[in-house]
Amino acid sequence: MMAGQGSRVEGQAREGAGVSLDPRPLTLDCRSDFPILSQRVNGRRLAYLDSAASAQKPRAVLDAMTAFQETAYANIHRGVHTLAERATVAYEGARARVARFVGADDPAEVVFVRGTTEAVNLVANSWGAANLKPGDAVLVTALEHHANIVPWQLLAGRTGLRLIPCPVTDAGDVDLAAWERLLDAEPVKLAAFLHVSNAIGTVNPAREMAAMARARGARVLVDAAQAVVHLPTDVRALGADFLCFSGHKLYGPSGIGVLWARRELLEAMPPWQGGGDMIRSVSFAGTTFAEPPSRFEAGTPAITEAVGLAAALDWLEGVGIERAAAHERGLVEEALARLAELPGLRVIGTPRERAAVISFVMDGVHPHDVGQLLDEEGVAVRVGHHCAQPAMERFGVPATARASFAAYSDAEDVEQLVRGLGRVREIFA
């Protein structure tokens, strides 16, 4: 469970040794930064345990977006007037902020998209369509979100690529021996995998998986949608060629996300959507395209949302991402211990390292009914297949209930969850 990050943070806090000295306590108390959490739901205190689906937004993000709309909003890259200038500076500033967040040297490696799903689709339709030939393999894992399965299946119909899932163990870890074996046995041109499983919480050994793939000449795409909010991201250290994530799981707004890709790859990639802002010049004889990242940002983008994303990164790094992760780890451990005491409740997956996600099923009660009854207690969890049906199938369940934690989660949320599950058991006795 975040073993690396978590224990390092604790070590620093206790011994005062290490690279980043953070004297602040490990237990966060930032619930009051989130206006939405102060309301009552069905007459109860809101225990929002659905952050892996979408995180709530701190006041700082809401204020930054409102201030931008009230003082600086206009279309970008086009006008010469004052507001156009302000908006362009803010939008490009957000790009530079994202580059710093992921450890990229060059803001031009950051392409703004709608979210992780669009980022994967962009890579599939641009890089994939240009580089994948019949018989080429795209290696994924059996834990993938549909967003990293379906774009490749759609592309397979056009290019003849083969999509190969690497098996996962009963614990919910990627079978690394199989990963290596498949890389050796198949003509893998791209290894595309999630860093953290949204369905069961597994933290994959992404660096190791990437290194194995790169050593065999494959490109590496990391779906970091669930990872960026819990683990410090450094694209160079990770060894990725493409990194995809969404703003809304990072305490930012929906409608904005990021594709980071190595500059040389982006430069060689053809556009995938045509329109304004992505061209150098257009005539009916032919059109030449802009350099990256503009080449991949046709049309007016989500300008205010980019500003909101930058504010979210400021907020998160202000709190401290490792500190938040350690806080979440404590809550997850507490929750796992409490859930283990509930008869008939089974947690799905026991991965070596777990992010802030717990997926579970209850004997004789369908997850939808669990979710409905928890809602009445003010507890918000996700129920269903989590857009990861192959992962559900791997564990022999059609669906689960999922509690996921964030920086603003606290011990009372865990308490409310456990109480609510007790009531579910009473009703479905």
Next chain:
Amino acid sequence: MSTSDLYQAVILDHNRSPRNFHPMEGADRRVEGYNPLCGDRLTLWLKLDGGRVADASFEGQGCAVSRAAASLMTAAVKGRTTAEAEALADRFTALVTGRLPDGAAEREPLGKLAVFEGVAKFPLRVKCATLSWHALRAGLRGEGVVTTD
């Protein structure tokens, strides 16, 4: 809005011990029903005889609402003419979407199915209640696969 409107004793009972919950030999219709939203699925078997539903059974995975709805549906349509079964499907759908006019006369033909009235207060759960009825309509019309979309 309280979940006690949703989880009526009859619904909990049919969830725990669904009736007609088995595959059927020699069925005239076999329909696969899916709810893509939640991954629920059911298989419905119908035996038809001279314009009547002679027998109905189901199997599948789903929440208490969808399981109880399928259980009560199979019990309710047995012996009815296909036209009566379709009319019942319409009335049930009106009930769970809150479109059935007030009054006992409108509810009387539903019998036990009236316990699903509370579903109307939970719009996200309407599809759970109607999946088996969609499958029934498809089966009566000779279609093999149906989704709640």
